Every structure is written in structure tokens, then in C-alpha cells.
Amino acid sequence: MSVEFQGDLFDLASAPVLGRLRGSVARTELADGAWVDVRRSWVTGAGEVLRALVRDVPWRAEQRTMYDRVVDVPRLVHTYAADDALPHRVLGSARQALTNHYLPELGDSFATAGCCFYRDGRDSVAWHGDRIGRGATDDTMVAILSFGDPRRLLLRPEGGGASIAFTMGHGDLLVMGGSCQRTWQHSVPKARSAGPRISVQFRPAGVF
Template structure:
């Protein structure tokens, strides 16, 4: 396994790390996408004021808690008291894609997690990437090839960082945030380009 860990304060850190390669840009990571003060401000407002929901989901013959809080906003109805329009504008400067939905995850502590998965392709516009801004405490993400689980990379997602994953990668690779022994609260803000509603039916 490769481990990629870069801190914003590391003078020798590259501006961008290529974590996975493919014809659509693969997975690219910018550790210092926004400055520390901006990341702190965004975390404070979102943690306090977003519409966080605790979901339960059927799994086999049981109903289980989703082990993190979720909040979702379509980009054409962003609440004015949240910094999401500003975040979207900055993400679009770096990644010019037709993002239409913002999904957020709140990992309250090390027990919160997301299992290894590829994002659902039928809910994403073909060819457009997913962009993910991290806020709050660092958390480790694992990315692995579906065809060879030994082909994997661990990246410590720092507050103020941006991770961009290609559409193609959602079928060739899985990503997840494993549980951690100790972790302070973290938020990820995920920008996706959704297909028009009609094509979902």
C-alpha cells in the first residue's frame, strides 16, 4: 500500500498529488485548497447550522444506523446562511464541472465511518468528476482497485483540502473512511453533477 500524507505546513509538499491515474484525471488531491482560517470558519458554520440528519437503512434483515450524519442541498436552492455558494464557486474554479448537488457527511468521532464503495454511477453525469472538500479534523481515506485490493493508497484528508475523483474511477476503484481509534469531528462536502431527473426514472 502507498501512503500519501501531506500537511499544509509542509514547505516541500507538492501543490497537487496524483493518487490514481486514468483517462479522466483519476484521483487528484490538493492539500492546501483553502487556507486554515477559511476551513475553520466553514467547519464552524456547517457543523452548527446545516440540516444534519441521522438516517437508518435496511441492511440484510435488519435496519442499521448510518454511522455518520448527512445533509444534502441542490445547488439551485442553497441556504444563504451556509458558505456553500462560496465553496461551490471556488471548487468550480479548480474543477469546471456542472455540479448540481452538494452532499455532506459529518463524522462525529472515530466510530463514524463510510464503508468502501464506488459512488452510484446512475446518479452521476457521465464523464464528470466528484469533488470533495474536507473540514475539521484530518481523517484517513482508503482507495483501492476493485480488480486488485492490494493496489491501494491511503490519504490523510486534511482540513481545507480538495480531492477530485473521476467518474470512471467509481467503477474501477472503491473509496472509504474506516473507523479510527481517536478522531475529532470532521465534515466532508461532496460536489456531484447529477443527471437530469428524467434519466433517473
């Protein structure tokens, strides 16, 4: 797969490095026991990771039934199981760092790594919560690492209401925790103008 990126924007010449989490994460408390943590530029030199994701992930297109027809899912996807080799070493380090930092709250390790490739502003993901498996009944966490063009992630209460926007940039980390998957929904809306962006979502085992 060939995708053009701006080299100066995606720091292609720098080796990727993880920053620290302790004392560097900003938490936003939401209603009903949900919260969101944001750590800006957690991965510096993230351009190398972006290139590896584009090149090495076995991306696939999915389809879904909507009303009376089958439509293309507007993004490419792939999921790495807990024992699968990840496409860049820094992703393994990130998963372990997240486990170390959040274990006292989560009570579990981050295991799987789901990848989504938003090729341009036409790709998106609709409102949803990760409610299959453990996420349907228990508090859990989903940690999202973003690479590439900035895109907005929106959150809104499950029963409806005003949304909250977080713009995720190159190398940024966002963690949804507490009751977020049960009591809130999130989405990545279409954008009028946007370049390629890849998100890597780390989840505990049994959360989908």
C-alpha cells in the same frame, strides 16, 4: 448540536479564504483511467466554515437494512440541491472555483453539495462508488472538501486489490475523476481515535 473543538487546531479566529487551484493541485494517476487530485489547505481559516456546518446544516440520521435487521448509518448526512442556499458563503465560492477549473475535463458544472458529519472515530462509510445516475456509465468527478480532524480516505480497484490511502486534513480538497467512480471504490474507515470531521462532496447533477 453542540460539539467541542480545539480552537488552535481549527483556526477559529481567521476568516476563510480559498487558495488557487491552477498549478497547486497534485494528481495521482490510478489504473483504468481513474485519477485523484489533492490540494492541501485549499481553505485557510476553515474553522469558521466548520462551525457554520455544525450549527446550520439540518443534520439527520439515516438507517439501512443489513441482512435481517435495521441499523443506524454511522454518520449524519444532508444534501443541498443545486438551487439551495449553502450554509457558508465560501462553499458557494468553492463550487464555482471547482467548476471553472475542471470544466474542460468534466464538461459540466458542479451542482449538488452532499454533507457528511463524522462525529468521532466510530463514524465511517463503507466501500462504494457513486454509481447511481451518470456515475454508473460515464466518467465524472466528485470533489470532497474536508473540515475538522484528519481522516483517511481509502481507494481500491473495483475488482479487489491493495488500497491507496489519502489523509484528508482541515481545509483539504480531494477530487476523484476520470473513471474513478466506475472502476474504483472508496471508503472512510473507522479510526481508533478521531475528533469531529465534516466532508462536503460537490457533484455534477445526476451523480449520486
